[in-house]
Amino acid sequence: MKFKITFWRVLFVVIMILGAYSTYVRYFRGLGAVSNMNDQFPWGLWIGFDCLCGIMLAAGGFCISGAVYLFNVERLHCIIRPVILTAFLGYSLFIVGLLFDLGRPWFIWHQLIYMNPHSVMFEVGMCVMTYTTVLFFEFLPNVLERFHLTWPLKIVKAVMPALIVAGILLSTLHQSSLGSLYLIMPSKLHPFWYSPAMPFFFFGSAIAVGLAMTIFESVQSAKAFGRHLKLPVLVELGGALLVALWVNALLRFEDFFHRGMLPKIIKPSYEAYFLWLELLLAFVIPITMLSFRKVRLSPKLLYLASLSAILGFVTNRLNVSITGFETWAGHHFVPKWTELMITVSIIAMGFFVFSIAVKYLPIFENEAPHAPAEAPELIRREIPKPSHVTT
């Protein structure tokens, strides 16, 4: 196979080299050396982005499998495999991220023996662990089909409805519990974001972002892997996204109203700017865009509306985990470059594994007609030789 140097390959190698250096700093110099976390900010970018946002961005898995298998929306069936792959990858990478963030990652298994059922973190940990296992089995048919293992495939397909229900149940629990994590900090988290309704916000935003990410991904992978883009699928998702955004916006408004926050959020302040940014990106722009039929029927505009919503909810979670604590901590939090590089290389790793999986497994199989000739050619453009992977 001829190896061509492209921008993306060079970027990937650079990211991996910097990521490898940051990994060295993390495990041989400690958390204080690799990140800007300190006693005022015990949770930095890794909890704020890798954990809170990562889990939200991987929510497409339970949203779409729920729509397809429970609500019987047959039209979405053709995207279930790439969506499950994304979710499985997202959760696996989240666990990788956790191994960087935990101070004593070699004791991560303690969760299984020293259980504290009062801890929200314990609940999140158990749910994420179980759900990643469920996602593994939801993903397994791809591998079994690839190697023509008929009878194990039959077993997995037979228990699939149970797996789907388990997946949705576990997702409901831990997506909302990520919000419950912050319920115990009423005196620290800024009142713009501290609310007794945080579990509902986190669950609601997971559904909105799950839908938005699916649109984003479908358009993106159509471009990257030369897949045929199914417009009816996007239109269906776009409509659902509009409804999900309205529900989220209404919940937020009711919360601000009942807590008497409305007069405060319109006054300019450091926190207000970040809140405005979040509300603009998550609600104002995508809701306005999606209200037009023209937008709902255009893949490009749907893509932009989804991107705006995704960025908006990412801003929201970073506000909850970082901006909202800056006043209490008395200083701003900006991640150190090595801290950022670990996050970036985990994401880059995700893209890499996704393209490998698409190349070797029947991920787009039920998107007839499957064209094995075109995919590898396109992938070669995207990824470097595996020998260049340094992490």
Place this chain on the structure above:
Amino acid sequence: MSKGILYDSTLCIGCKLCEKACAEHNGLPYNDGIAAESKQSEHKFTVVLTENDHFMRRLCMHCDEPACASVCPVGAFHKTSAGPVVYDVWKCIGCRYCMVACAFAQPKYEWGSLNPRVRKCIMCPDLIKKGEATACAQACPTGATKFGERDDLLKEAEDRIRQNPGNYVNHIYGKDEVGGTSVLLLSAVPFEQFGYPSVAKVGDKALPELTGRVMEKVPDFIPLWVLVLGGVYWLAHRKEEVAAAEAIEKQGGVA
């Protein structure tokens, strides 16, 4: 009966002997440089703050229902019946939720260590077991830091305010904050000046209740949600059954 510490800042002369005794008892370094540090850290579990001739100690409050113990996924913290909130390092996975959850920001981290521990005042449980006072209380030359039964100390604090109302702000910090703490504080100036969150902010109920209210619903929620999801599945797939029935009817089958 549960032990406690009463710190009366009006009796404090700012000699920092409590800091020194604390460091020695916990095997921590202590020198002029560390004495000059005005914030707590992994090597300084207690600090005497100075502001306009007023002193104030910061130390773990040893909450009756500690947030750190409730949030820890592996239960590395627990409140002992004697009063101290202690830490089992061998359980800790290093998630640092205790640090984020503590309203008084007491747990500190060994950020430079490759096998880091959470560090905080643990109220000398070894000394208490022997029937002695905590190291800081033993070292205090003026009685500003006093060790004893929490109930007795609370009565004494009330008496001191009653006898010298001009000397104190009319508040015993730790009596009600976060549902009560083993450490009680008296001061001539508002506690907020020294970074203590007001009772209006942290409330007079135990913080774990805030998450407990949600967590206790989980066991009831699971069967309910499974039923709802199953119901949705059944309803959504019923149209296939209906279609099948219609097909039978068309063929003139069962009518």
